[in-house]
Amino acid sequence: MRSPILELESAIAAAPYRIAPEREQELGDWCDVEGVFLDIVDQPGFTFHVYPLEKKIQTSIASLEFLWSTTYVHLVLYDEYAQAQERGEDAFDTGGTQRSAAAIDLAKWAVGNIFGSGKQPWPDNFVRPIAEPVHHSDVHVANELFLSAFAWIMHHELAHIRLGHGVAITSRSQEEEKEADVAATRWILEKCHDSKQLQKRTYGVVAAILSLKAIASPGTRDVLQTHPPTFERIDYCLSEAGIDDDNEAYAFAACIMQIQLASRGVSVAHDGSSFKEIFSEYLIEFSKLFR
Numbered sequence: 642m643r644s645p646i647l648e649l650e651s652a653i654a655a656a657p658y659r660i661a662p663e664r665e666q667e668l669g670d671w672c673d674v675e676g677v678f679l680d681i682v683d684q685p686g687f688t689f690h691v692y693p694l695e696k697k698i699q700t701s702i703a704s705l706e707f708l709w710s711t712t713y714v715h716l717v718l719y720d721e722y723a724q725a726q727e728r729g730e731d732a733f734d735t736g737g738t739q740r741s742a743a744a745i746d747l748a749k750w751a752v753g754n755i756f757g758s759g760k761q762p763w764p765d766n767f768v769r770p771i772a773e774p775v776h777h778s779d780v781h782v783a784n785e786l787f788l789s790a791f792a793w794i795m796h797h798e799l800a801h802i803r804l805g806h807g808v809a810i811t812s813r814s815q816e817e818e819k820e821a822d823v824a825a826t827r828w829i830l831e832k833c834h835d836s837k838q839l840q841k842r843t844y845g846v847v848a849a850i851l852s853l854k855a856i857a858s859p860g861t862r863d864v865l866q867t868h869p870p871t872f873e874r875i876d877y878c879l880s881e882a883g884i885d886d887d888n889e890a891y892a893f894a895a896c897i898m899q900i901q902l903a904s905r906g907v908s909v910a911h912d913g914s915s916f917k918e919i920f921s922e923y924l925i926e927f928s929k930l931f932r
């Protein structure tokens with residue numbers, strides 16, 4: 642097999658439907674009428690493109706590998722951060738355990754690959770996606786979160802078609818990107834009434850946007866400059882989700898933001914009283930960095 646990510650290929654193809662089973666029929670009918678299809682190519686660079694005229698949404702093996710790997714590292718770091726807090730530790734070492742060090746190595750490999758040939762084999766002995774992992778293992782949780790994140794990105798691309806947005810990828814406005822974000826978030830959340838399901842899907846939205854953040858290095862600025870700043874995207878998507886201020890999705894986002902701020906040499910002692918307030922404080926710190 643070209644890549645272990647392809648062990649999940651049928652789940653990947655089904656993900657936009659499975660994320661919101663209550664709208665499966667609606668989505669299927671619309672895709673049939675429009676003739677929309679997913680095209681997975683094998684090329685370097687971060688690829689999530691929609692071609693409205695051809696009704697094609699294109700991604701790449703390297704991009705899927707990247708999305709899985711960054712999702713994996715974010716969830717491992719979040720879990721370890723929570724454990725450190727429970728132990729009452731005031732400092733958190735991101736690569737301090739074998740588990741987190743391995744996760745970071747994997748994410749570094751995936752980033753290097755996407756900017757390199759895009760065709761490097763998944764390194765031996767590295768943690769990897771498998772079709773049927775042990776229930777509740779890190780790989781199992783990563784698979785689920787990856788599929789939710791992928792589904793949300795697909796719904797973002799589908800929204801560009803549905804909303805009749807411009808044909809050229811480069812000329813799309815931030816306004817159109819925000820519309821697609823909001824439409825994708827609504828699609829997967831608005832007709833769901835199961836709180837556990839809602840939570841899982843909301844984590845998927847956050848995981849997707851956090852991964853997109855990880856690709857926003859200088860080399861890809863031209864690709865990503867049309868999109869609104871990452872953490873603002875999380876902010877308005879979570880507002881759209883209508884979750885309460887102490888929802889763990891805010892904690893997840895805030896934790897990864899704090900780790901990213903720390904890696905840029907900014908340490909902030911937060912005094913927010915809810916996860917949303919803490920998230921908002923980090924949002925402000927981030928905006929200061931780019932002023």
Ligand SMILES: [Zn+2]
Binds near residue numbers: 797798801818
């Ligand atoms: Zn877009």
